[in-house]
Amino acid sequence: xxxxxxxxxxxxxxxxxxxxxxxxxxxxxxxxxxxxxxxxxxxxxxxxxxxxxxxxxxxxxxxxxxxxxxxxxxxxxxxxxxxxxxxxxxxxxxxxxxxxxxxxxxxxxxxxxxxxxxxxxxxxxxxxxxxxxxxxxxxxxxxxxxxxxxxxxxxxxxxxxxxxxxxxxxxxxxxxxxxxxxxxxxxxxxxxxxxxxxxxxxxxxxxxxxxxxxxxxxxxxxxxxxxxxxxxxxxxxxxxxxxxxxxxxxxxxxxxxxxxxxxxxxxxxxxxxxxxxxxxxxxxxxxxxxxxxxxxxxxxxxxxxxxxxxx
DNA sequence: AAAATCCGCAACCGCCGCGTT
DNA sequence: TAACGCGGCGGTTGCGGATTT
Numbered sequence: 087x088x089x090x091x092x093x094x095x096x097x098x099x100x101x102x103x104x105x106x107x108x109x110x111x112x113x114x115x116x117x118x119x120x121x122x123x124x125x126x127x128x129x130x131x132x133x134x135x136x137x138x139x140x141x142x143x144x145x146x147x148x149x150x151x152x153x154x155x156x157x158x159x160x161x162x163x164x165x166x167x168x169x170x171x172x173x174x175x176x177x178x179x180x181x182x183x184x185x186x187x188x189x190x191x192x193x194x195x196x197x198x199x200x201x202x203x204x205x206x207x208x209x210x211x212x213x214x215x216x217x218x219x220x221x222x223x224x225x226x227x228x229x230x231x232x233x234x235x236x237x238x239x240x241x242x243x244x245x246x247x248x249x250x251x252x253x254x255x256x257x258x259x260x261x262x263x264x265x266x267x268x269x270x271x272x273x274x275x276x277x278x279x280x281x282x283x284x285x286x287x288x289x290x291x292x293x294x295x296x297x298x299x300x301x302x303x304x305x306x307x308x309x310x311x312x313x314x315x316x317x318x319x320x321x322x323x324x325x326x327x328x329x330x331x332x333x334x335x336x337x338x339x340x341x342x343x344x345x346x347x348x349x350x351x352x353x354x355x356x357x358x359x360x361x362x363x364x365x366x367x368x369x370x371x372x373x374x375x376x377x378x379x380x381x382x383x384x385x386x387x388x389x390x391x392x393x394x395x396x397x
Numbered sequence: 398a399a400a401a402t403c404c405g406c407a408a409c410c411g412c413c414g415c416g417t418t
Numbered sequence: 419t420a421a422c423g424c425g426g427c428g429g430t431t432g433c434g435g436a437t438t439t
Contacts, residue, residue, distance in 0.1 A: 100408080100409075101407095101408075101409095101432095101433085102407075102408080102433080103407090103408090121425095122424090123424080123425070124423085124424070124425090135409090136424090136425090137409085137410090137424095137425085137426095138408075138409075140425075140426085141407090141408065141409080142407090142408085144426095145407075145408085146407075146408095173427095173428065173429090174427090174428090175427075175428065176426075176427060176428085187426095187427075187428085188406085188407075188408085188428095189406085189407095191428075191429085192405070192406055192407085193405095193406095195405095195429095196404070196405055196406080197405090
């Protein structure tokens with residue numbers, strides 16, 4: 087059984103569109119509007135699947151599409167929206183006038199994702215990559231250990247990244263007054279002490295420096311939450327904020343979060359949520375090491391970037 | 398200069414949600 | 419209520435240009 091295909095597969099053209107095909111599609115849409123993509127190819131004289139026509143129009147031919155390089159503000163907006171919405175490219179695109187979901191998805195995968203990885207930030211969770219943090223913490227705190235015995239356990243590339251991150255992390259933690267409690271090995275569940283120890287890392291991030299959270303490039307982002315009862319879909323990795331009289335964002339579940347190695351306990355953009363106490367302020371953090379992205383971000387989601395509808 | 402590799406992006410594929418029958 | 423059909427979405431692919439060897 088299965089569903090019938092959206093169009094007859096035989097005799098339909100695939101691959102790149104020709105200028106003639108584009109013109110036919112443009113002419114048809116200008117004349118008849120877009121809609122009923124199933125019958126459009128036939129009426130427009132195109133040997134294409136309706137889906138293909140819709141995609142071509144939506145991603146390339148639409149007159150309101152803005153093409154060209156993403157601005158730094160657009161890039162920052164994508165990162166912040168992705169932090170909240172996850173891979174909801176269409177939702178993100180809806181907040182970036184002139185940009186398509188496909189374009190944003192491609193830009194994320196080819197540029198932003200790699201940049202975040204280079205900075206030691208997990209592009210899925212937007213947390214510092216704990217695999218690197220764990221190793222770098224390990225390197226920092228275990229100079230007395232004979233590390234060579236553990237090297238076979240660690241990917242060499244990962245080790246290199248962790249090593250480079252190691253000093254950066256120290257700077258970051260100091261600059262932002264972050265308390266990072268680290269317990270390197272938990273062998274309590276290991277009956278056979280010859281087994282490989284499990285890395286765990288209880289993390290407790292704090293900041294007492296309000297400036298740490300302000301804006302990127304020294305400018306506040308144009309975000310604002312609609313009201314104080316707003317519950318964000320996701321809050322990421324700043325658990326407590328001491329710059330004001332009250333905690334802005336609840337810790338995920340307890341005062342000190344414990345993450346197992348391998349992100350098994352890591353909140354994900356699509357799954358975690360928490361309560362917002364405060365007055366329209368959403369605090370999050372970033373470890374930005376290059377480009378024009380922020381170190382610590384205090385952004386407010388405005389009407390333009392209202393994400394409540396996606397919750 | 399040619400071959401190999403990398404990279405970006407347009408387009409495709411398959412699944413899902415929702416409205417209709 | 420279930421089946422169907424369509425539009426929409428996100429993940430993936432593969433082509434072509436750029437870069438490296």
